[in-house]
Amino acid sequence: MNFIKSFHIVSKELKRFDTNISGITIEHLINTMLKVKNMNAETILFQTLNRQKLRKIGVLPSKLYQIEAIYNKDGTITAVNKVDKKRVNEINKVTLIIKKEIVPLIDYIKKNIFKNKDIMSQELVVNEEDNVMAKCDLSTDDAILEIKSFNSNIDNFKYQLYYESNNRDIYILQTFWKKRELYFKIYKVDPIECSEEEMLKKRLSKYQYKIALKSNVTIQILSYTDDSEKVTARCLLCKHEWTNRRADNLMERCYCPICKIRC
Numbered sequence: 001m002n003f004i005k006s007f008h009i010v011s012k013e014l015k016r017f018d019t020n021i022s023g024i025t026i027e028h029l030i031n032t033m034l035k036v037k038n039m040n041a042e043t044i045l046f047q048t049l050n051r052q053k054l055r056k057i058g059v060l061p062s063k064l065y066q067i068e069a070i071y072n073k074d075g076t077i078t079a080v081n082k083v084d085k086k087r088v089n090e091i092n093k094v095t096l097i098i099k100k101e102i103v104p105l106i107d108y109i110k111k112n113i114f115k116n117k118d119i120m121s122q123e124l125v126v127n128e129e130d131n132v133m134a135k136c137d138l139s140t141d142d143a144i145l146e147i148k149s150f151n152s153n154i155d156n157f158k159y160q161l162y163y164e165s166n167n168r169d170i171y172i173l174q175t176f177w178k179k180r181e182l183y184f185k186i187y188k189v190d191p192i193e194c195s196e197e198e199m200l201k202k203r204l205s206k207y208q209y210k211i212a213l214k215s216n217v218t219i220q221i222l223s224y225t226d227d228s229e230k231v232t233a234r235c236l237l238c239k240h241e242w243t244n245r246r247a248d249n250l251m252e253r254c255y256c257p258i259c260k261i262r263c
């Protein structure tokens with residue numbers, strides 16, 4: 001993850017609200033300022049159809065109190081329930097301060113990350129091969145930007161980024177608070193950080209499959225990285241393990257050195 005740019009706001013009136021409402025409103029504000037095309041209708045349609053094919057196994061508990069709100073086009077929100085009205089007014093006051101101050105951030109995202117192209121929010125990416133779906137915060141055909149409102153290790157969401165990106169450039173916008181200050185930090189993610197492990201897994205299973213066919217399922221592959229690298233293989237007949245042969249060589253002459261069963 002390489003740091004590329006940061007923006008920073010200070011104001012006596014800045015305030016972070018508890019639960020995740022600050023994160024949600026900042027994301028909504030950024031969306032409205034970028035004039036994104038919201039893909040949520042398509043996403044929800046797909047998810048609804050998909051859900052009909054699934055069996056519900058349970059619900060994860062959530063301790064967060066969610067304010068029910070309508071998301072307005074100017075970046076503010078409107079409370080649905082009367083009890084939340086006062087709080088929502090305070091939130092909107094802060095949102096409008098942030099709105100004035102983040103114009104340079106918005107310009108940077110538009111020009112430098114998305115190259116002035118039309119930006120989507122909530123785009124759904126479906127990988128049929130792996131049976132995985134992922135939703136992008138912001139995206140175009142060339143890049144995705146994931147907004148994180150808490151400090152999180154990339155290891156915790158690298159698979160999400162891998163599927164979301166679908167070979168596009170990956171950026172992260174991290175927002176964090178320090179009392180009356182709000183920071184925005186933009187990082188570019190090296191795709192290797194997200195995809196290397198996945199690629200290795202895929203390569204290994206492809207090679208395993210081919211060797212299984214060639215050896216009549218008598219040879220198992222425990223590790224494989226590349227055709228020109230040595231593999232760890234195991235004979236299922238005599239349990240012998242060896243690591244001294246290259247992958248392409250084993251594929252060509254596929255036998256266990258102990259049993260010498262040529263396939």
Ligand SMILES: [Zn+2]
Pocket residue numbers: 235236237238239240256257258259260
């Ligand atoms: Zn053997």
